[in-house]
Amino acid sequence: MQILKSFNDVSLVVDNLSGTLGLVPTMGCLHAGHLSLIKQARMQNDFVAVSIFVNPIQFESEKDAHEYPRNFESDIAMLESENVDFVFIPDIGEVFPYGYQTYVTVTEISRVLEGSRRPGHMRGVATIVTKLLIVFRPDSIYCGQKDGQQSILIKRLVKDLRIPVDVQVCPTVRDSDGLALSSRNIYLSAKERKSSLLLYSSLCSVQDAFRDGIKNSHILRNIIANVLTNDSLLETVYISIADFDTLEELDQVCNKALCSIAVKVGSVVLIDNIILEEVLNE
Amino acid sequence: MQILKSFNDVSLVVDNLSGTLGLVPTMGCLHAGHLSLIKQARMQNDFVAVSIFVNPIQFESEKDAHEYPRNFESDIAMLESENVDFVFIPDIGEVFPYGYQTYVTVTEISRVLEGSRRPGHMRGVATIVTKLLIVFRPDSIYCGQKDGQQSILIKRLVKDLRIPVDVQVCPTVRDSDGLALSSRNIYLSAKERKSSLLLYSSLCSVQDAFRDGIKNSHILRNIIANVLTNDSLLETVYISIADFDTLEELDQVCNKALCSIAVKVGSVVLIDNIILEEVLNE
Numbered sequence: 001m002q003i004l005k006s007f008n009d010v011s012l013v014v015d016n017l018s019g020t021l022g023l024v025p026t027m028g029c030l031h032a033g034h035l036s037l038i039k040q041a042r043m044q045n046d047f048v049a050v051s052i053f054v055n056p057i058q059f060e061s062e063k064d065a066h067e068y069p070r071n072f073e074s075d076i077a078m079l080e081s082e083n084v085d086f087v088f089i090p091d092i093g094e095v096f097p098y099g100y101q102t103y104v105t106v107t108e109i110s111r112v113l114e115g116s117r118r119p120g121h122m123r124g125v126a127t128i129v130t131k132l133l134i135v136f137r138p139d140s141i142y143c144g145q146k147d148g149q150q151s152i153l154i155k156r157l158v159k160d161l162r163i164p165v166d167v168q169v170c171p172t173v174r175d176s177d178g179l180a181l182s183s184r185n186i187y188l189s190a191k192e193r194k195s196s197l198l199l200y201s202s203l204c205s206v207q208d209a210f211r212d213g214i215k216n217s218h219i220l221r222n223i224i225a226n227v228l229t230n231d232s233l234l235e236t237v238y239i240s241i242a243d244f245d246t247l248e249e250l251d252q253v254c255n256k257a258l259c260s261i262a263v264k265v266g267s268v269v270l271i272d273n274i275i276l277e278e279v280l281n282e
Numbered sequence: 283m284q285i286l287k288s289f290n291d292v293s294l295v296v297d298n299l300s301g302t303l304g305l306v307p308t309m310g311c312l313h314a315g316h317l318s319l320i321k322q323a324r325m326q327n328d329f330v331a332v333s334i335f336v337n338p339i340q341f342e343s344e345k346d347a348h349e350y351p352r353n354f355e356s357d358i359a360m361l362e363s364e365n366v367d368f369v370f371i372p373d374i375g376e377v378f379p380y381g382y383q384t385y386v387t388v389t390e391i392s393r394v395l396e397g398s399r400r401p402g403h404m405r406g407v408a409t410i411v412t413k414l415l416i417v418f419r420p421d422s423i424y425c426g427q428k429d430g431q432q433s434i435l436i437k438r439l440v441k442d443l444r445i446p447v448d449v450q451v452c453p454t455v456r457d458s459d460g461l462a463l464s465s466r467n468i469y470l471s472a473k474e475r476k477s478s479l480l481l482y483s484s485l486c487s488v489q490d491a492f493r494d495g496i497k498n499s500h501i502l503r504n505i506i507a508n509v510l511t512n513d514s515l516l517e518t519v520y521i522s523i524a525d526f527d528t529l530e531e532l533d534q535v536c537n538k539a540l541c542s543i544a545v546k547v548g549s550v551v552l553i554d555n556i557i558l559e560e561v562l563n564e
Contacts, residue, residue: 007444101390101391101438102387103386104385104386106383109383131444134443156384161412162413162417
């Protein structure tokens with residue numbers, strides 16, 4: 001496994017590559033969710049590159065970026081054992097040198113959900129992903145359904161900027177109790193973690209209702225709200241049922257919708273989502 | 283000469299190209315200024331591509347974009363005679379299809395000069411240039427010093443996004459009377475055109491003063507202001523002496539500065555600039 005620290009290192013490697021390349025962008029602190037992306041990339045490509053970069057411009061403050069959990073040694077060990085070919089670990093000055101001022105914005109998709117809750121977050125994501133796609137020129141990029149809005153944003157920017165890459169969105173990986181894996185789960189107390197299980201169960205209730213024929217978003221949102229308000233440790237940030245491509249809120253689910261929630265639990269905001277889609281033969 | 287109308291056409295051509303490619307992005311209505319870029323590209327590359335696209339998102343209104351002069355037939359004839367290999371003439375729906383929402387912003391550089399006078403203009407330029415660079419993957423892109431701020435913006439975005447392309451800035455081409463060539467010059471009456479000559483002569487006065495050792499920007503700006511206020515047909519929009527890389531206004535010219543002006547003449551705003559640079563041996 002080759003460790004790359006600069007964009008020049010990456011270009012040298014990429015210029016001499018013959019075969020398909022899969023890229024998995026991460027902020028490190030890897031868990032089984034990331035590994036599922038890497039395994040998928042490994043299956044589908046001749047070469048696999050993983051980037052580890054805690055992207056400061058997608059955080060609201062330097063403090064938030066600084067406090068994001070890091071675990072480089074364990075990350076490297078995990079990547080070694082997954083037969084990753086290249087790990088890109090640039091420092092901040094390599095990615096955003098003095099005088100840096102170019103940003104990529106995906107306007108409408110960035111205004112809602114995580115974008116409305118975290119100003120600048122989506123612009124930060126779009127910018128770093130564009131930079132990685134330009135330097136790596138991968139055949140496929142892998143993202144997790146867990147960050148549903150990010151996946152939709154990346155699909156949109158790739159389409160709009162005509163970047164020749166396939167965007168692969170892999171299913172959310174959950175603990176056996178249903179909690180979606182997240183680097184932030186380590187901040188939950190045992191009690192908070194127990195309350196957090198209501199996130200997924202509220203989404204499952206909506207899935208059931210949808211399969212039973214309820215298409216009215218107002219009713220579907222209320223199903224979640226009712227589950228979440230039952231627990232005093234949970235503070236709902238948003239409940240959204242939105243078009244799967246544009247993230248416009250829907251009155252009625254017609255084709256494919258993203259049902260996503262953000263909930264404050266103690267000091268942490270957890271997000272989760274499910275896809276609501278009419279299936280003809282189940 | 284091959285005429286390409288879609289991004290897919292371009293990709294097909296570029297994927298099968300062996301040799302260097304020079305790209306000259308234009309909005310058509312070609313004049314000797316554009317031809318100087320094309321000739322330079324022709325000299326330095328195996329293949330030359332020219333794009334003709336009146337980019338709606340760099341205009342303030344649809345009306346302005348619609349009214350921008352067009353002359354496709356004469357453009358094509360000129361490009362044929364310059365041995366251009368590829369002309370890319372997409373329609374608006376090809377470049378900005380329904381649902382398009384991804385934009386590239388170069389923040390500080392876009393806030394001043396033309397950026398402050400024309401909201402959204404620089405974002406429009408940065409976005410179209412990024413899209414063209416991604417699809418054409420040229421070795422070099424050619425821009426004119428006449429649009430000094432655009433050249434500085436393109437150099438910055440290429441550096442920030444790590445797009446592997448050489449940005450070649452070619453000198454401003456002037457009519458024999460000194461007026462910088464511009465597609466907008468056709469809107470000048472004979473009287474206005476005569477007044478417009480003061481733009482370049484004011485810049486020449488500054489160049490002379492600078493060579494005589496005057497480095498104070500306040501004094502240098504006043505030299506221009508005094509020349510321009512003498513003519514009642516001219517209305518000064520801005521006079522800038524700014525750092526050549528960042529476009530920050532300078533108190534004192536130390537290394538290399540861009541001295542740029544915008545002047546309203548009748549219904550048209552004309553822009554022009556010169557580079558102020560310490561030269562050791564002249």
